[in-house]
Amino acid sequence: MNKTVTYTHSMRITPPAFNGDRVKAENLIIYVCQKMENCPGFGAILLNKVLYYIDHVHYLKHGKKLTGFKYIKQRLGPTPKPSEFLPIRESLIDNEKINEKPVEFFGRVQKRLSALTEPDLKGFTVDEISLIDNVISALSPFNGKAISDVTHEELSWKFAGMMEELPDYAYLLTEAPLNEDDLTWARKTITEYAGNVR
Template identity: 25%
Template sequence: MMRQVAMVRFKFDWQKTIEAIEFIARQEPGITQYYIGKILFFADREHVLDYGRPITGDKYVAMEYGPVPSGVRDLLKFDSGFPDEILDELQAHIGIEHEGNKQRVYSKSGSDLPKLSGSDKTYLIASIRKYAKMSFPRLKDVSHEDVAYNEAWDRPGNANEMNIELWLEELDDPQAAKAQINEYANCAA
């Protein structure tokens, strides 16, 4: 029997996530849901490594084409099941056009995006610059190199949650980093 590992989880901040999606769509009008997910993944990953906290608090799952932010995936679905308050906020910030099996996302509001910090925006911009124009096959390959993705993908089942603490193993003091993200997760919960 496989031992269950307790994973650190952050509080999903839907307002900040909507602002992050709009921020990305402002930089890359018509960007697809796939690229939004990957940009958020890499920005969140680097922000956790440098600051001990993610941008969105989303939970990442391992799927066929790489890591997927599950809250973002659900938010951008036609039948997401989120409360009307959240869907109204989403629709105030972004527009979604369906193009075959792709969804193209556009910014609508032009608001100030007050929930995003300066470091959030900096990491989102860096991720956009690095990944937004990358080919689908290359982006898939790069995202499949992530240690947390591979560990989750190798477990039995589908859409397994990724253990983001595995990211910290590359740092000089992984134990101190784990204590920091656990403290932030407990404060945010």
């Protein structure tokens, strides 16, 4: 069921279906807002980056993202695809589960976010909560500008065009030199694959 969503800036769109886990995404957003609301630099930009790193660290460990959001390249770094993310965020605001309040932060307007309700964590495993908490802990000292600068060093962001979707596997890109273990793995994989080609 698609419904038209009206955003606070008077734009009306009909969002496409979100193919991820909407309930998990909603509760993750509430949880992140709750855990980070006392961090001075926490606003909409940092939320986007926390979600990006949670999803991609989960992808590295388990082969899939936690929320299922697609991410795109934007000027301030990777963000969840707006057509998937904004309807969820706006629904959380409209249903008074999170609050967004503009505040001045070092001469700029920061969209401060806070949780207004408790997240339902029943859908998360202990390992997922641990991963989420580790990412939150690592990123809590950052503000929007600082974390954007960090994400601009990600190869997946560097090689994408503006507003282009960032493939999940691009998060695996590295500038680290190959070592002997890498070469051994590559040779073994090539040999196994070549043996299976008919």
